[in-house]
Amino acid sequence: MSSLLLPLLTFALAATFTPGPNNIMVTASGANFGYWRTLPHMLGITFGFTGMIAAVGFGLGEIFKVYPALHEIMKWVGSVYLIFLAWKIATASKPEEHGGERKPFTFVQAALFQWVNPKAWIMSIAALTAYTTNGADYVAETLVVAGAFFIVSFPSISSWCLFGTLIGRLLTSPRALMIFNVSMSALIVASIALLYI
Numbered sequence: 001m002s003s004l005l006l007p008l009l010t011f012a013l014a015a016t017f018t019p020g021p022n023n024i025m026v027t028a029s030g031a032n033f034g035y036w037r038t039l040p041h042m043l044g045i046t047f048g049f050t051g052m053i054a055a056v057g058f059g060l061g062e063i064f065k066v067y068p069a070l071h072e073i074m075k076w077v078g079s080v081y082l083i084f085l086a087w088k089i090a091t092a093s094k095p096e097e098h099g100g101e102r103k104p105f106t107f108v109q110a111a112l113f114q115w116v117n118p119k120a121w122i123m124s125i126a127a128l129t130a131y132t133t134n135g136a137d138y139v140a141e142t143l144v145v146a147g148a149f150f151i152v153s154f155p156s157i158s159s160w161c162l163f164g165t166l167i168g169r170l171l172t173s174p175r176a177l178m179i180f181n182v183s184m185s186a187l188i189v190a191s192i193a194l195l196y197i
Contacts (some may be wrong), residue, residue, distance in 0.1 A: 027160045
């Protein structure tokens, strides 16, 4: 598992920092309500997504014990999907602007949102299949994957909140948006490449 730690952290950083529903909502909330009022929202995302990874991982672990070849198949499928996602990110246009709510999300609302967030589902399944090893202690590896996302999630989300207005201004330029998207997609591709080197 130690050989997977650097690729896992690289992927977790790219996955949590790239634009998605959580980051867009936190950016809008930071711009509308400020950092401190958005803090429960950010903590809800951090704990909710980490809990989701653990729950998905423990369920998948039992399936992999019965069908070990499924793990390898899912790892390749997950890697292919991540490369597709990197391409989509690199070629993405500016996200549509989202209006702020009257009140920021609560901790519970943000944690529960993870279960309906397609990016959260895709990232948790992709991370668990790509960054665990067949025949190893799957429970321990699931906790490592969840821990890696726990470590990087809050700083990434916090950055989106703190710089919500600034990021919004930077991403209005097509050139700045392209540079940002290509950088994030390159991190995703690098995290996949490190798995197979």
